[in-house]
Structure formats: structure tokens, C-alpha cells
Amino acid sequence: MSEKKGAQATSPLKDFMAGGFGGVCLVLSGHPFDTIKVRLQTMPAVPPGQKPMYTSALDCCKKTIAREGPRGLYKGMSAPMAGIVPIFALCFAANDVGKKLQMKHKDDKLSLLQLFNAGAFSGVCTTVVMAPGERIKCLLQVQQGGTEPAKYKGSIDCAKQLFKEGGIRSIYKGSLATLIRDVPASGLYFASYEVLMRLLTPANGDRSQLSPIRTLFAGGMAGVANWAWALPPDTIKSRLQTAPEGTYKGWMDAYRALIKEEGHSALFRGIKPVMLRAFVANAACFFGVECARSAFNYCGL
Numbered sequence: 001m002s003e004k005k006g007a008q009a010t011s012p013l014k015d016f017m018a019g020g021f022g023g024v025c026l027v028l029s030g031h032p033f034d035t036i037k038v039r040l041q042t043m044p045a046v047p048p049g050q051k052p053m054y055t056s057a058l059d060c061c062k063k064t065i066a067r068e069g070p071r072g073l074y075k076g077m078s079a080p081m082a083g084i085v086p087i088f089a090l091c092f093a094a095n096d097v098g099k100k101l102q103m104k105h106k107d108d109k110l111s112l113l114q115l116f117n118a119g120a121f122s123g124v125c126t127t128v129v130m131a132p133g134e135r136i137k138c139l140l141q142v143q144q145g146g147t148e149p150a151k152y153k154g155s156i157d158c159a160k161q162l163f164k165e166g167g168i169r170s171i172y173k174g175s176l177a178t179l180i181r182d183v184p185a186s187g188l189y190f191a192s193y194e195v196l197m198r199l200l201t202p203a204n205g206d207r208s209q210l211s212p213i214r215t216l217f218a219g220g221m222a223g224v225a226n227w228a229w230a231l232p233p234d235t236i237k238s239r240l241q242t243a244p245e246g247t248y249k250g251w252m253d254a255y256r257a258l259i260k261e262e263g264h265s266a267l268f269r270g271i272k273p274v275m276l277r278a279f280v281a282n283a284a285c286f287f288g289v290e291c292a293r294s295a296f297n298y299c300g301l
């Protein structure tokens with residue numbers, strides 16, 4: 001594949017807008033999977049001899065629909081939609097900046113390590129927005145409906161209550177866990193997408209003409225690579241961010257408590273819906289990004 005033929009000039013601004021559109025595609029296709037993941041990750045530990053609240057991802061999905069209707073799966077979506085669109089915009093723009101910082105000439109082809117570094121740089125930049133968005137999203141997702149009245153009426157109400165209870169510190173609770181999850185994961189995400197796109201583009205072929213199936217595949221696999229790293233730290237992050245104030249002293253404390261109570265396998269709880277969502281949502285995301293990039297190029301932007 002030639003990097004020059006068919007490869008239109010990128011810019012942080014274009015990638016900012018394309019990334020935002022990718023974020024919309026990602027949330028619409030991926031949020032139901034995410035709700036199931038958070039519910040599996042945060043269900044109460046089972047006393048010996050008793051049945052767990054959910055026996056599988058499918059069981060969680062069925063029970064959620066039975067109790068709350070299909071809308072239950074989209075609970076808490078306004079927070080990620082409002083958060084993920086700017087996050088993905090920032091994430092794709094920062095990745096472009098990270099790549100450019102390592103290029104001596106505009107046509108340089110980056111190595112795998114350089115692609116990883118650019119993605120990791122983007123992971124650092126997005127944590128500022130990602131950490132509070134995740135805190136609010138997880139708190140809303142674990143509100144199960146049923147008899148107890150919901151504590152939070154929505155994302156804004158949740159943010160307000162957190163701020164009232166513990167100030168900005170409470171809103172940013174789980175930031176270190178988010179960094180541990182997202183810096184390596186973002187490196188893997190962007191590096192694997194780029195490498196797969198290079199491999200899937202025929203020699204001397206035009207990348208912008210690549211079939212949608214190949215772009216969807218590369219995007220889906222990038223999501224899987226991201227979550228192969230991110231799932232264990234994400235479980236700890238979800239625990240930490242949804243636990244009542246004072247339960248854990250920090251990330252390490254939440255990790256130790258989880259291992260002691262439920263063993264290492266608890267770190268991988270929800271792996272099936274996570275990977276399924278990762279493939280579907282990130283296939284949609286990168287496809288959306290490539291469509292937006294093509295549209296900008298078509299319009300001569």
C-alpha cells in the first residue's frame with residue numbers, strides 16, 4: 001500500500017470532527033452492551049449456596065428488558081453521548097497531533113511503536129473529560145429501577161449531587177484508574193487499527209477506496225485490542241466510581257478488596273459483552289470516522 005496514493009492530508013481539526021461523528025456511531029451501537037457490562041461488574045458478591053443476581057450476559061439483558069423495558073439498556077446514555085462525542089473528537093485529534101509530533105516529514109510512515117505512542121498520548125489528553133463522564137455514567141447505570149426511588153434523575157442531577165457532596169474531587173474520583181486503563185489501551189487501539197488498515201489495503205491500492213467490510217473489520221479489531229488491555233482496570237474503576245464514599249482508599253485498595261473477596265476471575269467479568277460491544281461499536285466508530293474524512297475530502301475541506 002502506498003501511504004501517499006489516496007491518503008488525503010489529515011489535520012487535527014478534521015480528525016476532531018470525524019472523531020466526534022465516530023463517537024456518535026459508537027454510542028448508538030454500543031451503549032446496551034455497556035449497560036450489561038457495568039451491571040455484571042458491579043452486582044453484589046454471592047453468598048455461598050445462593051444464585052447470583054445475573055447468571056450471564058444474556059440473563060442480565062433479559063432481566064433488564066423484563067424489569068425496565070428495552071429503554072433500560074439505554075439508561076445513562078445521555079452522559080456518554082454528551083461526553084463521548086467530545087472525547088472521541090479530542091481523542092482522534094490528539095492522536096493526529098501525537099503522530100505529527102513524531103514525524104520529520106509529512107509523508108513519514110510511522111513505526112508500530114510510534115503509532116502506539118501517538119495513541120497513548122491521546123489517552124492522556126482524553127482522561128480530563130473521560131474520568132468525570134465515566135463516573136456519572138457508571139452511577140446512573142447501576143441504578144437498577146425497581147422499588148427504591150432513583151437517587152439521580154439524570155446526568156446533570158448526578159453531577160450536581162456529586163459536586164455538592166464532595167466537590168470537584170468527587171466528580172474526578174477514579175481518574176488514576178481511568179489513566180491506567182486508557183493510556184495503554186489507546187496506544188493499542190490506534191496502532192492496531194493503522195496496522196490492520198495497512199495490511200488490508202492492496203499493494204499500490206487506494207486506502208480511501210477500501211471496502212466497508214475491511215474498514216469495519218479493522219475498526220472492530222482495534223476495539224478488541226483496546227479492551228484486551230482495558231477490561232481488568234475498567235472493572236476496578238467501575239467498582240471505585242460506584243462505591244459509597246469512603247469504601248476504598250484508592251485504586252489499589254479497590255483492587256486488593258476485589259481480589260480478596262472474589263478472586264482474579266472477577267476482573268474479567270462481563271468479558272463476552274465487552275468484546276462483542278468492542279467489536280460492534282468500534283467497527284461503527286471507525287467506519288463513521290472514515291466516512292466523515294471522505295466527506296470532508298469530497299467537499300474539498
Ligand SMILES: CC(=O)O[C@H](CC(=O)[O-])C[N+](C)(C)C
Nearest residue numbers: 091182186189223226230278
Ligand atoms: C475505554 C474506551 O473508551 O475505549 C475506547 C473504545 C471503546 O470501546 O469505547 C477507545 N479509546 C480509549 C481510545 C477512547
